[in-house]
Amino acid sequence: MLEREQATPEVAAVYDALLAQRGVVPNMFKTVANVPSLAIAFASLLKALLGDGALPGWYKELIATRMSVLCGSEYAIKAHAISARHKGATEEQIAATQSNFEAAAFTDAQKIGFRCADKLHRSGRELDDQSFAELKAAFSHQAIVELIATASIFEFFPRFVDGLRIPVTPPPRKI
Numbered sequence: 261m262l263e264r265e266q267a268t269p270e271v272a273a274v275y276d277a278l279l280a281q282r283g284v285v286p287n288m289f290k291t292v293a294n295v296p297s298l299a300i301a302f303a304s305l306l307k308a309l310l311g312d313g314a315l316p317g318w319y320k321e322l323i324a325t326r327m328s329v330l331c332g333s334e335y336a337i338k339a340h341a342i343s344a345r346h347k348g349a350t351e352e353q354i355a356a357t358q359s360n361f362e363a364a365a366f367t368d369a370q371k372i373g374f375r376c377a378d379k380l381h382r383s384g385r386e387l388d389d390q391s392f393a394e395l396k397a398a399f400s401h402q403a404i405v406e407l408i409a410t411a412s413i414f415e416f417f418p419r420f421v422d423g424l425r426i427p428v429t430p431p432p433r434k435i
Contacts, residue, residue, distance in 0.1 A: 261287055261290035261291050261293075261426075262290055262291075262293040262294060263290070264276075264285070266293075267293045267296070267299075268293075268296045270296060270300055271289075271293045271296050271299045271300065274289065274299060274300060274303045275289065275293075277303070278303075282342075282343070282346070282432055283432025283433060284429055284430065284431070284432040284433075285429075286339060286429045287335075287421075287426045287427055287428070287429045288302075288335075288339075288417070288420070288421050288426055288429075289302070289303070291421075291424055291426050305413070309406075309409060309410055309413060310324070310343070310410070313402065313403075313406050314399070314400055314402035314403035314405075314406050315373075315399075315403050315406045315407060315410075316347070316348070317347045318344055318347035318348040318349040319349075319370065319373070320406065320407075320410045321340050321343045321344035321347055321349065322340075322344050322349055322353060322354070322357050322374075323373060323374070323377050323407065323410045323411055323414070324336070324340040324343075324344075324410060324413075324414040324417075325337060325340040325341050325344055325354065325357040325358070326357040326361065326374055326377050326378070326411075327377055327381060327410075327411055327414035327415060327418065328340055328414060328417075328418045329357060329358050330377075330378065330381040331381075331414075331415065331418035331419060331422075332418075332422075333418030333419075333421060333422050334428060335418070335421045335422065335426060335427075335428045335429070336414070336417060336418040336421060336422075337358065338428055338429070338431075339428075339429060340414075341354045341357075342431060342432070344357075352364060352365060353365070353366070357374070361374045362374075368398065369398035369399060372394050372395060372398045372399075373398075373399070373407050375391075375394075376391065376395060376407060376408065376411065377407075377410075377411040379391060380408065380411045380412060380415070381411070381415065384412075387408075395407070
């Protein structure tokens with residue numbers, strides 16, 4: 261893991277932005293900083309993916325948390341729970357992504373989104389015509405793309421951090 265002073269100037273700027281936004285530079289970025297172009301690409305992708313759009317950022321963080329639970333990644337679960345909390349998710353919502361989201365205080369549309377994420381985790385082919393009909397009834401086209409992109413990308417990131425054996429990032433001092 262590279263500290264800020266070891267990183268290229270472009271990656272150091274990413275560190276500064278992460279520190280300002282999250283209160284900590286995640287260990288994943290300290291690791292991927294060994295390949296600067298990848299670190300910059302990851303930061304750009306995650307900023308576009310997890311910010312507010314057709315879906316609120318807190319909900320996309322909960323989808324990322326759910327996918328991290330399904331992948332069994334302690335690192336990713338902790339990281340996205342912190343980000344979800346920071347963006348406005350409640351403790352009950354965060355806990356529900358790690359157990360039974362169906363019994364939690366989510367809207368019907370939000371539950372459909374979690375079901376979609378669960379299906380994608382098992383296989384993209386599980387999103388059949390009925391699944392898409394439910395998605396289309398609950399979400400705009402833009403929101404469906406954001407939902408599926410978030411769920412899909414968070415099949416990758418938990419495997420990436422666990423495959424590289426990146427230690428869990430200590431929680432930020434303040435958020």
